[in-house]
Amino acid sequence: MKVEVIKNEKDLVEIRLEGERHSFPNLLKNKLLEDKSVDYVSYILDHPSDDSARLIVRTSGKSPKKAIEEAAKDIDAELDDFAAKLKKALK
Template identity: 35%
Template sequence: MKINIIKMEKGHMELEFSGESHTLLNLLQSSLIEDAKVELAGYSKPHPLMDRSQLFITLKRGNKMLDALKRAAENADGKLDEFLEGFEKSLSELNE
């Protein structure tokens, strides 16, 4: 995965991801949206045949972009942990 910063202004950032699909970007977007300090989060994939996607983030006034991205990554990690726990529980119940 390669990440390029396309635009970085106070409270707004646009990132371009190469080598990533909707899976990661959708997870990041949903994690960002759940953050009360984030005003707007979205992503786009300009063309299905292109290996690039863009993530757009706008923060509420007085918040730091790096902090928001770290919280989103931690939130996404927590969601994946919950999935793994639920899946393992389902497997153990199936084997009983």
């Protein structure tokens, strides 16, 4: 996945996630919605044949960059926990 910053303002970030359609942007969006400092989050698919999504995050009280970083770390931790539990269950 390639990440390109389209807009980087105090309370708004827009990034393009190349090589992603719904799976990761939707996961990230749902995790960001758990953060009370996130006022708005959405992702957009510009064209049906395009293989990228644009993620838009607006925050108050925390930078959108920090909110995205924290959400990504939380997702990473959840996936590590899942992998460990799956490995144990499949023994």
